[in-house]
Amino acid sequence: MEIFKTLPTSAENIILTKRKNSKGLTLSARGDGKLCVSMPVRLSYRDAEAFLRKNADRVNRYLDRVEEIKFRHKNLPKRDMPCSERDGIELITARLAQIARETGTTYNKIRVRELKTKWGSYSSSGNVSLNIKISRLPEELMDYVITHELVHTRVRGHGEGFWREMVRVMPEATALNRKLKAYSPEFL
Ligand SMILES: [Zn+2]
Numbered sequence: 001m002e003i004f005k006t007l008p009t010s011a012e013n014i015i016l017t018k019r020k021n022s023k024g025l026t027l028s029a030r031g032d033g034k035l036c037v038s039m040p041v042r043l044s045y046r047d048a049e050a051f052l053r054k055n056a057d058r059v060n061r062y063l064d065r066v067e068e069i070k071f072r073h074k075n076l077p078k079r080d081m082p083c084s085e086r087d088g089i090e091l092i093t094a095r096l097a098q099i100a101r102e103t104g105t106t107y108n109k110i111r112v113r114e115l116k117t118k119w120g121s122y123s124s125s126g127n128v129s130l131n132i133k134i135s136r137l138p139e140e141l142m143d144y145v146i147t148h149e150l151v152h153t154r155v156r157g158h159g160e161g162f163w164r165e166m167v168r169v170m171p172e173a174t175a176l177n178r179k180l181k182a183y184s185p186e187f188l
Contacts (some may be wrong), residue, residue, distance in 0.1 A: 013034050014052070014059070015034050016037050016039065016045065018040070019040065022040045024040065024041075025037060025043065025047070025051040027059070029062060030094050032186075035062055037051065046092060068184065069183060069184050070187055088112070088132045088135035089112045092130055092134060092142070095142065095143065096110055096130070096146050099143065099146050099147055100150055103151075103169045106153065108126030108127050109126070109127045110127070110128045111129045114132050115129070115131040115133075115185060115187060116185065117187055118185060120145050122152035126153065128152075131145075137188075139185060140176060140179075141179060141180050142171075144173065144176040147166070148173075148177075149163050
């Protein structure tokens with residue numbers, strides 16, 4: 001599309017969509033890493049171009065970040081990559097059982113499956129859900145996600161109490177949390 005020629009970003013990562021009930025131009029990130037510009041039907045693509053140019057910093061920052069994450073994912077060590085879904089589930093389940101034993105944590109049920117945007121979650125009924133994709137992360141980050149969800153069995157939310165408990169059972173938790181931000185389940 002011609003309109004992107006003036007943009008310092010790669011056009012194939014931007015998708016323009018005209019929507020009937022859209023009130024103005026909005027930028028939103030999609031699960032596949034593309035940036036979606038939603039616009040009302042009455043506006044022209046030229047308006048979208050102006051909008052993107054005005055928001056070029058934001059657009060570029062987002063696209064750069066996605067590229068970085070994708071690059072990092074591509075370079076994950078192969079040995080950490082289980083070859084089948086069953087291997088992944090087995091690896092995560094075994095690790096969870098071990099960490100639960102070591103930290104004296106009890107949980108109700110564990111479910112390992114593919115999640116779109118989260119590494120894991122904990123429900124009020126005591127069930128731990130883990131994203132199968134953590135089996136491809138560096139081991140310390142997989143452990144971090146598992147420990148994080150297990151700590152939720154004791155402390156809800158992410159307040160001071162949570163982090164105190166987190167650091168007690170995993171002293172390097174804060175640094176690992178920061179490291180995990182370099183990856184994204186959406187693009188793995
Ligand atoms: Zn949490």
